[in-house]
Amino acid sequence: MNATQARTWQRQLEEKIRTRTARVGIVGLGYVGLPLAVEFARAGFGVTGIDVTVSKVERVNAGDSYVLDVPSGTLGPLVSAGALRATRSFSAVAELDTINICVPTPLRKSKDPDMSYIDAACREIAQYIHPGMLIILESTTYPGTTDEFVLPLLEKTGLRVGEDFFLCFSPERVDPGNPKYQTTNIPKVVGGITPACTELGTLFYSQALETVVPVSSTKVAEMVKLLENTYRMINIGLVNELALMCDRMDINVWEIIDAAATKPFGFMPFYPGPGLGGHCIPIDPFYLSWKTKQSGIEARFIELAGYINGNMPHFVVDKIQTALNNHSKPVNGARIHVVGVAYKRNIDDMRESPALDVILLLRKRGAVISYSDPYVPHLKLDGITLDSTPLLDSAANADCVVIVTDHADFDYRGLIASSKLIVDTRNAMKAFASEKIVRL
Numbered sequence: 001m002n003a004t005q006a007r008t009w010q011r012q013l014e015e016k017i018r019t020r021t022a023r024v025g026i027v028g029l030g031y032v033g034l035p036l037a038v039e040f041a042r043a044g045f046g047v048t049g050i051d052v053t054v055s056k057v058e059r060v061n062a063g064d065s066y067v068l069d070v071p072s073g074t075l076g077p078l079v080s081a082g083a084l085r086a087t088r089s090f091s092a093v094a095e096l097d098t099i100n101i102c103v104p105t106p107l108r109k110s111k112d113p114d115m116s117y118i119d120a121a122c123r124e125i126a127q128y129i130h131p132g133m134l135i136i137l138e139s140t141t142y143p144g145t146t147d148e149f150v151l152p153l154l155e156k157t158g159l160r161v162g163e164d165f166f167l168c169f170s171p172e173r174v175d176p177g178n179p180k181y182q183t184t185n186i187p188k189v190v191g192g193i194t195p196a197c198t199e200l201g202t203l204f205y206s207q208a209l210e211t212v213v214p215v216s217s218t219k220v221a222e223m224v225k226l227l228e229n230t231y232r233m234i235n236i237g238l239v240n241e242l243a244l245m246c247d248r249m250d251i252n253v254w255e256i257i258d259a260a261a262t263k264p265f266g267f268m269p270f271y272p273g274p275g276l277g278g279h280c281i282p283i284d285p286f287y288l289s290w291k292t293k294q295s296g297i298e299a300r301f302i303e304l305a306g307y308i309n310g311n312m313p314h315f316v317v318d319k320i321q322t323a324l325n326n327h328s329k330p331v332n333g334a335r336i337h338v339v340g341v342a343y344k345r346n347i348d349d350m351r352e353s354p355a356l357d358v359i360l361l362l363r364k365r366g367a368v369i370s371y372s373d374p375y376v377p378h379l380k381l382d383g384i385t386l387d388s389t390p391l392l393d394s395a396a397n398a399d400c401v402v403i404v405t406d407h408a409d410f411d412y413r414g415l416i417a418s419s420k421l422i423v424d425t426r427n428a429m430k431a432f433a434s435e436k437i438v439r440l
């Protein structure tokens with residue numbers, strides 16, 4: 001491949017992107033991939049989503065969204081107009097010009113990165129990759145993944161990066177349930193293996209997203225995401241530790257944070273809670289600590305924050321037990337109603353939700369558990385299935401109510417009237433003063 005041919009591929013792809021005739025592919029149609037597919041379809045591109053989960057492919061093709069931030073009213077017309085379709089078959093890659101990889105990156109039990117999803121997706125793509133393609137990894141991962149792990153899989157085909165195809169990393173920053181910031185108006189960081197890769201990646205995103213921030217390499221782009229998530233994880237660890245201290249000293253931690261947040265510079269409020277949930281905050285920093293360990297550096301802040309945050313469900317359960325004891329009620333046999341089980345407010349995502357730990361720990365101590373969550377009608381754990389029950393009736397029948405997730409549409413005023421005892425892990429009852437409320 002000579003430099004002139006490489007330049008030609010780049011120019012051709014630029015032209016297709018500018019004229020929005022580039023055929024866009026999104027691999028992995030989950031919380032990240034589906035909103036992205038919708039944005040590019042809305043921008044006028046023909047989009048093909050590839051996912052291994054049959055039910056998701058069927059629902060996308062029926063215009064029926066399973067992601068809260070993507071209304072079916074938005075998805076349906078794009079599918080009907082032929083702007084967006086889904087398939088299980090990677091043979092579609094042969095017809096595509098660009099691919100965004102948005103597959104899961106969980107941790108193994110050992111807390112090592114589970115790269116099997118990226119590996120599987122890249123091996124499939126490699127079967128159909130062709131010259132002139134732009135491939136962008138979006139899955140959160142350790143620094144070095146794009147050039148050490150993805151690139152060799154794609155170059156095994158004999159094609160060369162920066163010449164025959166272009167490869168970038170662009171961290172996904174979506175915040176499910178955030179009404180203000182969604183895929184289109186969250187600035188998009190992108191870094192390529194070569195300058196030509198970065199140029200193409202920047203051009204590509206700027207067609208559908210408001211702000212694109214090019215950086216000098218894939219490693220920088222990967223590290224940006226890990227800094228953002230590690231920053232949150234550590235600061236949450238700090239306020240969780242503060243909450244433990246305040247509990248000992250009988251000081252209201254929430255009041256302290258609110259007052260500190262009146263400082264107009266140099267302070268950003270983070271809040272304590274029952275533990276970390278979701279993918280980004282509890283898991284991603286361990287991708288960084290795993291990687292740095294290989295260079296002989298212990299990521300001590302991450303390990304410490306992970307330890308403190310991981311202990312919060314235990315602290316909450318101790319707090320419930322003490323509150324019950326103060327009402328002369330043993331936890332063994334107590335009826336405890338959990339309010340909110342999703343990992344954060346106003347969403348339906350249960351991944352890593354601290355509610356699961358709280359429920360399991362309470363069951364171990366002999367409590368009888370019920371729960372309410374309008375976003376999570378059924379909950380499977382420990383070999384049993386629980387169904388969400390009506391909030392106020394259930395609260396009235398319980399010895400103790402514990403607020404784990406502060407969804408906006410719960411009737412908190414009604415909860416005070418109905419409950420005997422409320423352990424509030426989210427400061428959801430901030431507006432109310434009552435002897436019944438025990439705050440974190």
Ligand SMILES: NC(=O)c1ccc[n+]([C@@H]2O[C@H](COP(=O)([O-])OP(=O)(O)OC[C@H]3O[C@@H](n4cnc5c(N)ncnc54)[C@H](O)[C@@H]3O)[C@@H](O)[C@H]2O)c1
Binds near residue numbers: 052120139
């Ligand atoms: N959910 C978030 O809030 C969020 C925010 C920022 C970054 N991320 C990152 O984005 C990535 C995706 O997360 P998500 O929340 O969208 O996950 P998800 O589980 O909602 O979606 C992933 C999708 O990929 C599909 N999939 C799995 N293996 C595949 C394969 N080999 N080929 C094709 N499809 C495959 C799954 O069926 C699923 O639909 C992760 O790395 C995550 O850390 C997530």
